[in-house]
Amino acid sequence: MKVEDITATVNPLFLKKIFVYGVLIIAILVSAFMVVMQVFTYRHDFRELSSHLREKEDLNAEWGRLVIEQQTFGATAQIGSRAVTQLRMYSPPAAQTVVISLPSETEQKK
Structure with a gap:
């Protein structure tokens, strides 16, 4: 009977640990994925900003001309x-x- 009591008390504790570790691993993976998405978005926006700045410089040069x-x-x-007015x-x-x-x-040769 003591063996059954020990296994009964260990199983809920073990399941809680596995659940907590699983939630933490999922949170870490979601966090890593979000960081990757943010970096991708930043690089995409930066490339777009650079192209707009180049276009702005070209338009300013044309405006000057x-x-x-x-x-x-x-x-x-x-x-x-x-x-007409002064002279x-x-x-x-x-x-x-x-x-x-x-x-x-x-006529000149004649």
Whole structure:
């Protein structure tokens, strides 16, 4: 009878230990899996961020080129308007226009 009492008291304690160890092992495995998923997500997001930063730098460079081009075209119009207002320049009418042509090579040889 004593043998049965010992086995009866050992079995519930043994089962509790196995259950606790099983829960701990499952918790460790879930925790490890979550760490792996977090690292994967971080790397994926970092790669995406890097590509967006490269695209931002490319767009900023293109924006700079477009601003310079706009200033160049704006300067041409500004020069024309200043010539008219400050220097009182104008395009002459057709009656005041004189066309000068160079003599052709055959006329020069004569």
